[in-house]
Structures are given as C-alpha cells and as structure tokens.
Amino acid sequence: MSPPVTRSRLSSRPAAKAASAKRGSHSKSLAAPKTRDADRSRAAILDAATDAFAELGLAGARVDEIARRAGVNKALLYHYFGNKEALFVAVLEATYARIRGAESALDLERFEPAEAMTKLVDFTWGYFQEHPEFIHLVNSENLHRARHLAQSERLHEMHHPLVERIREILGRGVASGVFRMGVDPVQLYITIASLGYFYLSNAHTLGVVFSRNLLSAQSRGARRRHIQEVVAGYLRPEIDHA
Amino acid sequence: MSPPVTRSRLSSRPAAKAASAKRGSHSKSLAAPKTRDADRSRAAILDAATDAFAELGLAGARVDEIARRAGVNKALLYHYFGNKEALFVAVLEATYARIRGAESALDLERFEPAEAMTKLVDFTWGYFQEHPEFIHLVNSENLHRARHLAQSERLHEMHHPLVERIREILGRGVASGVFRMGVDPVQLYITIASLGYFYLSNAHTLGVVFSRNLLSAQSRGARRRHIQEVVAGYLRPEIDHA
Amino acid sequence: MSPPVTRSRLSSRPAAKAASAKRGSHSKSLAAPKTRDADRSRAAILDAATDAFAELGLAGARVDEIARRAGVNKALLYHYFGNKEALFVAVLEATYARIRGAESALDLERFEPAEAMTKLVDFTWGYFQEHPEFIHLVNSENLHRARHLAQSERLHEMHHPLVERIREILGRGVASGVFRMGVDPVQLYITIASLGYFYLSNAHTLGVVFSRNLLSAQSRGARRRHIQEVVAGYLRPEIDHA
Amino acid sequence: MSPPVTRSRLSSRPAAKAASAKRGSHSKSLAAPKTRDADRSRAAILDAATDAFAELGLAGARVDEIARRAGVNKALLYHYFGNKEALFVAVLEATYARIRGAESALDLERFEPAEAMTKLVDFTWGYFQEHPEFIHLVNSENLHRARHLAQSERLHEMHHPLVERIREILGRGVASGVFRMGVDPVQLYITIASLGYFYLSNAHTLGVVFSRNLLSAQSRGARRRHIQEVVAGYLRPEIDHA
DNA sequence: CATGAATGAGATTTCATTCAT
DNA sequence: GATGAATGAAATCTCATTCAT
Secondary structure (H helix, E strand, O other), rough: OOOOOOOOOOOOOOOOOOOOOOOOOOOOOOOOOHHHHHHHHHHHHHHHHHHHHHHHHHHOOOHHHHHHHHHOOOOHHHHHHHHHHHHHHHHHHHHHHHHHHHOOOOOHHHHOOHHHHHHHHHHHHHHHOOOOOHHHHHHHHHOOOOOOOOOEEEHHHHHHHHHHHHHHHHHHHOOOOEEEOOOHHHHHHHHHHHHHHHHHHHHHHHHHHOOOOOHHHHHHHHHHHHHHHHHHHHHHHOOOOO | OOOOOOOOOOOOOOOOOHHOOOOOOOOOOOOOOOOOOOOHHHHHHHHHHHHHHHHHHHHHHHHHHHHHHOOHHHHHHHHHHHHHHHHHHHHHHHHHHHHHHHHHHHHHHHHHHHHHHHHHHHHHHHHHHHHHHHHHHHHHHHHHOOOOHHHHHHHHHHHHHHHHHHHHHHHHHHHHHOOOOOOHHHHHHHHHHHHHHHHOOOOHHHHHOOOOOOOOOHHHHHHHHHHHHHHHHOOOOOOOOO | OOOOOOOOOOOOOOOOOHHHHOOOOOOOOOOOOOOOHHHHHHHHHHHHHHHHHHHHHHHHHHHHHHHHHHHHOOOHHHHHHOOOHHHHHHHHHHHHHHHHHHHHOOOOOHHHHHHHHHHHHHHHHHHHHHHHHHHHHHHHHHOOOOHHHHHHOOHHHHHHHHHHHHHHHHHHHHHHHOOOOOOOOHHHHHHHHHHHHHHHHOOHHHHHHHOOOOOOHHHHHHHHHHHHHHHHHOOOOOOOOO | OOOOOOOOOOOOOOOOOOOOOHEEEEEEEOOOOOOOOOOHHHHHHHHHHHHHHHHHHHHOOOOHHHHHHHOOOOOHHHHHOOOOHHHHHEEEEEHHHHHHHHHOOOOOHHHOOHHHHHHHHHHHHHOOOHHHHHHHHHHHHHHHOOOHHHOOOHHHHHHHHHHHHHHHHHHHHHHHHOOOOOOHHHHHHHHHHOOOOOOOOHHHHHHHHHHHOOOOOOHEEEEEEHHHHHHHHHHHHOOOOO
16 A cells, blocks of 8 residues: 655546547537537646645645646636635535545445444545545645635535434444444544544654654554544443443 | 634733843843843744744745734844744744643643543643644644654654653553553544544534534533543443453 | 946947847737737846846846846746846856857958957957956856856857867968967967956056056057057067077 | 865965964953954954955855954944945955065066066966955956045055056166067056956856866966966067068 | 736845944 | 844845736
8 A cells, every 4th residue: 555645646536637638639529629628627727726735735835836737827727716715715615525425425324333334434534545635625724714615605515414324323323222322423523534634634743743654554554443443432332230 | 711712812822021030130121112132032033923823824924924023123033043934943843842841740640540541631622722823833834744843853852751651541541440451652642632633623614514613612512521432432441241 | 439338338239129020010019018028028138137237246236126127027037037146147148149159250260360360359359348248247257156157058169169260370370480389279368368358357446556547548549559469479489590 | 286266265364363372361461452352353354354255245245244254243343344345445455455565575676677577477477376365356346346446545655666666677678678668567567467367367267168177287387387478478579670 | 718928016035234231 | 342132124036916919
C-alpha cells in the first residue's frame, strides 16, 4: 500500500483532462461541440482548483497556478466562476457531494447492525485516507468559520440521509441487544469521523511531536484496528449485574 | 457561559505587558509610552502574532497588522524575528510549550487510574475549548505539513513526559483490573485529543452540515459527557465469560 | 560638439517605439495610448532599464522608476523579466550585442593593416564616447565580478570573431613589415579598449584630480590623437640596426 | 605570488584592530586612554567602510554591516561621520592619500629617465594589483560623477607633485635622446594608469568575454610585460630619416 | 468560447537614521 | 564615548482581477 499523500497530486478524483485526447480538428459529437468543450474547461478548472486549495488553502492557492494546471486562461476561470472565493465554494460543494455519494453506495441497511457499523467505520477511515483533499479542504473551510459552506443550500439535504441511516442502525442494534442505549447518532458520527480525521489531518504535527511516522502502512493499520476497538468498545452494552 | 471563540481576541494567554516586572525598581516613568524594553516588545509581537496567525493562518495574517497590534514598528518585528515564517515558528513553539506546561501541572500521578484518566480527558477538552488559538495554529501548521515544527528541536523532549505519564496510568489501571490490557499510550492520547479537537476544530462545518449549533453551552456539555463515555467504554476490560 | 554625457538620457540606442513596425498594416489606431503590444512593452522596459542601470548601477536603480519611464506597470516588468537581476542580465546581453554588432559592420578585412588598425582604434574610442551607457553598465557588472554575465551563454560566441579579426590584421601587418611580431590580439584589444575606456570612465575623478576638464571637445580630440600614437608607436617594428 | 583579490578581505591596508591586543583591563598609556579608544573606533569604522564600499559600492554597502565589521555601534558611526555619504567621502580621501604617499616614496628623481619610467609603470601596475579596493572605490566614485571627490579640497595639492615629477622625467629623457618629444605628462600618466587599471578593473567581464582567466599569475605577468612594451614603444623617439 | 496583455492595490522586507540612556 | 531600541520611508515583489480582441 502506497502512502496516500503525494505532493504533486493530492486528489484521486477522476481526472478531467485525461478523457480528452487533445481534441482533434473535429469534435466527436457534432450535436454539441461547444458545450462539451465548455464542460471540459469547467471541470478542468474545478479539478485544478481542488488540488490547489487542498494543497495550499484558500489564501495560499494562486489563481494563476490554478489556470495553468487547468490548461486554460485566467480570464476563462473568472468567466465561469466569478472570483476566487466563489470558485472555492464550488470546490467545497463538489467535495462534499463526492463523499456523501460514496457513502450512500454502501447500502448499510442490508447488514446486521454490528457489521453495518464496522463497514461505516472502515469506509470513513478509508475515504479519509484516499482523499486527503477532503481533509485539507474542510480544514481550510473551518479556518474560515464555514463562511463559504454556509452559502450553499444543497448541503443540509445532502446530510440528512446519513444521520437517518445511523439512527436506524443504532435502533436495530439496541433492539437486538448488541448496542448500548441512548446513543446520539450525530454525536457518534462525529466521533467516528474524529478518530480518523484528526489522526490523518494532524499526522504531520503528531509525527514530529511523538517522533513516529504515523503514515507508514503499519501505523495506519494499527490505527484502523484501534478505531474499530474504540467504537465497538463504546457501543457495547453495559454489563448486566443481575 | 459565553462562546469561547471571539473574532477580535482568540487567545487567553497571559498578556505580555504584565510579564515585564523585570525592570528594576528604579524604572523612571511608570507609564512610559515608547517602550524601549526589548523583552516587552518581543513578547508583544509574539502575542499579536499568535492572535493573527490563529485567526487567519500563516498566509492570511498580515505582518503590518501584527506590528500594529503589538504597538511596534514593522522593522522591529523583522529585527527580532527575521521574517514571517520564523515568527510563525516562534509562535508555534510558545504555543506547544503552554499546553504541555499546563498539562504537567495536573500531577496525574497522585490520582487513582480511573480518576487520573477522567482528569486528563477533561483537561484536554477544557484546554481546547479555552484555547481556540491552539487548534487554529496546529491546523495551520498541518496545512504546511509540519514544515515549521520540524525545525524546532525542543519539541520532542517537551512531549516525552506526556507519553510516559499516560503509560504509567494505564499500567496502574491494568494492574488494578479497571483498564483493559494492551493499550498503546500514544494511540490513546491521539484518540482523547481527536474526540475534542475535531469537534471544536470542525464545529463550523459540522454545524452547517448537521444544522445544529455545536458550540452552545448545552452542546458542549453533551460532547464532554460523550467523550468521557467513549474513553471509559473503550478502556473497560473485556467481559469475563467464566 | 556637446558633451556626450547627459543626466536624463544616457543612451543613444534606437528608440524602442520605432522598432515596432511588426504589427501588420491593419493596426487600427495610429496613436494607441494603451499599447497591448508585448514586443513594444518589452522593448520599452529594456530601454528604460538600460538608462536606469547605466545611470545608477544595479543597486541604485529603482524598479518603480524603470516601469514609470517605460510607461508600463511594475507588475508587467516582473511578468516579463522575473526580477531586477534578471532584467539586469537582459540589459547586459543587449548592450554587448550592440557593440559587437556595430564592430562587425566595420568590415576591417577590406583595408590595409595600418588603416584597419586606425579604424578599429577610432571606432572603439568613438563608440565609448557615444555610448556612455556601455561603460557604466560594464563597470557595474565588474563591481559584481561578472556574476550576471557569467550566466549568459551567447557571449563567448559573440566575441570570438572580434579576436579572429584582430589576429588576421596583425598577421597581414607583420607579413608586410609594418607591424612588430609576436603581438597577442587579446592583449592588444584590451590595450586599445583601455586607453579610451579608462579615460572616459574615469574622466570625472581624473578631472578633479588633475584640475582639467577632460570632456571638452578639445581634450577629447587630444586624447584621440594620443591613443592613435600610442597604438601606432607600440606596433612599429623594432628599429633594424643592420 | 598570491592572487590579489580575495573575497573576504579586499584591502591590504594596515588593519586598525590588529594593533590592539584586546585592550586589557588597563589601557597602556595612562595619559590619553579615551582619545586612543576614540581614534581606534574611528579607524576601525573607516577600515570596515573601505572594505564594504569597495566590495559593494556606495549604494550596495550596508551601514549595519560596516558597524558590525568595525565592532562598534551604528550610532557611533553616525556620531563620527554624520552619514553614509560623508563616510564615503572620508574613505575616498584616505584611499587617494595612500596611493600618492606610496608614489612619493619612489624617489624617481634619483634614476635615469628610462629606468625611472619603468619604475613608475611597475609601481602603478603593482599598486593596482595589491589594492583592488582602490580600483573599486574609484569606479564607484566615477559612477557618481566624482560628486563626492569634488567636495574634498585636499585632493588637488595631493596630485600636483605627481605631474611635475613625470614632466621632469620626460624632460630629461628628451634631452638625452631616449624619449620622443612633445609628450603631455598628464596624458601619459593617464595612459600608464589605463593599461593596468582597465585590465584589473574589467578582469571579470573580460575573462568571461574572452574565456580566459586574466588573473592567473601567468596572465598578470604577461600583462606587466605588455604594458612596459607599450609605454616604451610609444616613448621611443621617431626613427631618424636622415 | 477563449486569450494574452495589462494593472492597482497591497504584500513582505530593507535600510539609513534617530532616540533615550 | 558608547550603546541597544526603535522607526519612517521606501524598496522589491505578488496577486486577484480586468481589458481588448
């Protein structure tokens, strides 16, 4: 397993440009050649911006560099997105949409409560590992007190199903006696996220502080097991002293 | 209880001016406007820089503004610290020194294992709440992959005692049968930190995402209890199936 | 004849604006105020920089002033040249290219050895007089130990023909008995340059030291004759004592 | 023979500080301890300034660095010399005084004309080699059009004897038939200076331009011989066509 | 749709000089 | 005579953004 963080390429999203073979003198579809180019440019910009903002934050990223990486002119970037902050908002929305989409695909309802929970924990940890850009972008946005996220209206609806899904699993687990009672699903989700997110997000400082390489394959494996144990340990019902 | 994060004043560190009682009794004017006291100026700059970097990050903070807030000339800032990045390093060092100093003062050795652990969890949660600048600065530094922290040599030694203290508590707890065996102290500390740090650090985005005010006094109280439960739940020994 | 050194305008290079006839015949407005012509802007910057560096040296010249004189924004200057030093390198290269270009145009091969030498000496003296910016720039660069010139790769090839031309003249002169034998062409060129360059370069201090105006038309005429005599006197073959 | 130009130490003037053996707890002479310290500080500043201005020019040298090298406080430098330009003037005066002093010590009157001339040429070449700071400072001053030198009143009188000495040698040489007639002593002195000064002053650019190391011991020896030949060749009387 | 040219405002940093003791 | 602290002004350089085509 290779380390998930690489300098030159932070994200593992589907590359926007790879698909277009330098577009020959004629576009493939005669129906909508203009639109396809426009979409492609937009996507390329968004992609480059995601990388740049993740790497350097909102203040640190350079519009010049984003345009260069996207292979388009700066003016076009402004044409499509208005300004740097609006571009950042677009990047955030797309980023959240991706994680929630992947989560939905888990179909947790099909599994027993304990297994469903294990799967959720693994997915979350795995996603954070494979998507360092998610962590970096969310950190950046927190530095700005979620000022940009607050502008998005699609977000609430995006997250409602997640909470409901967890609530449902917890309910089934309590009913079958494998989970303790009274667990708040939001609280639990935050905890699940915490245990992986903080570790990865702060791996660099923690690594220096504790003189350990926290990103080696071995360290990450140990962390995965630890997280599963913490969640499972917490969810165990209290011992019955009858 | 008021929310701990305010825009104009992020930190609650001891004010720099107070610290300077070193000038002997023969200090001429009691209300000297132009300072001419190197220590005081240095401290004022460090203080202002801590606020600014915490609020806006390394890239976002402005040297001009830091000097203004410190009440000194920009040139003096450069005279003392060399450049913006070196100032950031100085801020980080001082910030870590403060939290580790406060931690040492807990004297956890005096308490029973369970109580010591509760105290450590409470301290950590409490410190993060009262010191949003710590969280923001560490986040910023992680954005830079701990590049600046790596330059500091005093850090390792600063953190060694922390790990040893936790290891000792765990050992006593296992011996007296109240803790499970085989817990890695570093892993556990990261978990304790995670549960509070992530919640506070990401309170803004999480608040938008889950449409909840996570920083209300009530929410924070609930989180405190949840964290204690998670840690305690995890540390509980396995049920004896005899 | 007016003194060749004037404060406001050191160079007599072909003005940048004149050079831009490249924009096709369909150039809309004849007196476009905002240029939008990259070549013209580049040339204007180079031109202004040549003046400024010649007048004040690398350290003394001001980027602000160069941009102002070129009629462009500072940012554009940085866009084209990167930084002040790189601009200085570009100025040096262009400056050497001009003198070597003018020299080539002499076609010394067409003349008898003695006449060719007289022409070369006159050209050199004349060029130094008419191009005080050459002297000033080269002096500046020597102050920097040719650090910038060493970065240029085009220089060697630029100077090879010069040496070969002198060697050829010397050869012919020895063959026809008008020049002494064993003269090193590089050594001779340095001497020819010395006699004029030093006089003009140091005219100000020498003028003060010897209480003479060395830049009057009369003084300059006298120096020209002196230089011709020195070179001719040196090249005379040894007296044959047969 | 060691190379005359070294980066760390440009001048070979008597070091100001070497003489003072760290000045023990008691100054040597009880009579004027204060004065001696003052002189020492002044000399140290002048010395450091000479190095700095020679290395970097007036604009390039830093007052901070001069004070540091002199081992004194910046304020003291200002106390003694007023400002940077005045310090530069003081450096120039001292520099010219040194070369004229050394020249006077030659006692050229004692020698036959041809030998006296050879000695003068050798001295000039030798002095320039051993005192690169002289060349650099004079170049800097020429960049400023002798603005500072013009402020010094002691200069004219300093140089009058030099011209008279050369005139006297020339006169004797013409009388004894070894020199040509009608040579202007000022013109000749400038030529003698040119041939060495330009070579050394421009050694860096010429070295790059001609791809030769002009500062090797061998190159410098060749130049010395060439200069003697040029001067001697020029001074030879015209061939008698009787 | 797309671009290269150009810019204004403001960022960090430098440096000669003065102040207070 | 000497110093460390402090500064104002100005330098180089950056960067988000707009213009003209």
